Ligand SMILES: NC(=O)C1=CN([C@@H]2O[C@H](COP(=O)(O)OP(=O)(O)OC[C@H]3O[C@@H](n4cnc5c(N)ncnc54)[C@H](OP(=O)(O)O)[C@@H]3O)[C@@H](O)[C@H]2O)C=CC1
């Protein structure tokens with residue numbers, strides 16, 4: 001078993017701390033023990049990041065870009081090992097894990113370049129004897145708290161722009177998936193990132209979070225995870241008025257119009273629904289199909305869902321791995337039981353399999369009172385409801401406290417644009433089940449979060465705007 005430690009001020013520490021176990025959700029086997037850090041370690045990490053900020057923020061953008069590019073190269077050279085580690089601790093199929101490493105590394109290369117494009121501005125003054133300038137500066141020390149469902153991409157999507165902007169970082173990965181995070185930090189060290197610039201603390205979430213929330217030297221919190229914890233962290237950030245970026249829950253609707261290309265729509269739904277066994281905040285959670293094509297759409301969908309292979313992610317033909325834990329299984333089962341009690345029909349799936357596996361499921365006869373039509377399932381359940389008019393579909397799709405991703409399938413581009421503009425969502429896949437990519441803004445409306453990650457928008461979250469008035 002490999003050793004995994006905390007990474008604070010360029011040193012691998014925490015060897016004397018108690019540990020917590022990391023298990024493989026596919027087999028329930030213990031795969032590693034990781035130090036159970038807490039308040040003291042979080043403080044040390046913050047001290048290191050504060051000290052390192054002085055020199056890191058003073059480096060030229062080109063110096064930072066070069067180190068970030070070296071990190072990118074090392075991640076690429078180690079992608080098989082990183083992907084295998086991810087599959088072992090998180091469960092997703094190896095082919096998906098490899099895809100995530102490439103996606104994650106896409107943020108690293110994008111922000112290595114973007115570091116060089118942090119432009120300022122000059123603004124015409126109203127009087128002759130003044131010159132007005134705007135420049136951008138790094139926010140300061142950043143605290144990042146990340147989830148288990150994307151153990152690499154949720155880290156690089158935060159850390160790469162923060163480093164590029166000149167910020168230093170303290171990071172707490174999720175309890176279930178710290179190994180990928182630690183391996184990424186080892187590669188950052190190998191790339192030559194100066195000590196204290198990136199610090200990783202594993203352990204007791206609330207203590208670590210509290211230490212960073214109360215620390216006025218930490219100027220920004222960036223978080224991906226549940227809406228519940230996001231709200232707690234937002235409240236906790238108020239005391240020291242930190243900047244906050246939150247990427248929280250979703251409840252993505254899919255609208256399939258009567259003029260959709262049905263094969264495209266079915267493939268899009270499968271891609272968005274079953275990615276990571278449905279454990280993605282942009283996974284489609286509820287499908288609205290025009291009543292005229294509902295029977296044909298459902299038949300084609302069910303046929304394809306039946307072909308999905310459930311199994312250990314390390315096996316080559318696996319499409320759907322295990323869910324992360326028992327609570328995730330119970331949530332899916334509860335959503336299906338509730339739907340069936342309220343009149344839904346299981347077209348395929350609906351079974352808890354041995355271990356942490358749940359069979360990919362399609363249900364029909366769905367109505368808006370069912371839990372699955374109101375809450376994020378975060379599992380492989382596909383509820384299919386029908387609608388009569390475009391207005392009805394839009395209203396039902398928007399009837400949610402969430403606003404992260406939505407999907408629309410239609411071959412009529414005018415209608416597609418009209419629906420897209422009416423949807424209260426931050427990300428829309430129009431005839432596309434996989435809109436995520438490093439160069440675009442990712443984030444939600446309403447209670448799905450604040451701020452944007454990715455693209456040129458992502459680096460702005462780590463920059464302060466400074467206005468300088470020069471009197472001549
Ligand atoms: N938007 C998204 O991408 C995600 C959404 N979710 C949703 O949330 C549900 C629950 O998943 P869960 O893993 O519990 O998500 P959480 O929001 O609890 O966890 C996300 C991260 O926050 C940390 N955390 C939890 N509580 C605190 C706290 N009080 N202070 C500081 N950090 C904290 C966790 O640490 P630790 O792991 O140590 O508890 C983890 O690193 C899922 O079923 C899903 O619906 C989950 C993951 C990602």
Ligand SMILES: O=C(O)CCCC(=O)O
Pocket residue numbers: 149150153154224247279280281282436442
């Ligand atoms: O928050 C998530 O669930 C991970 C984001 C997935 C993506 O970037 O598409």
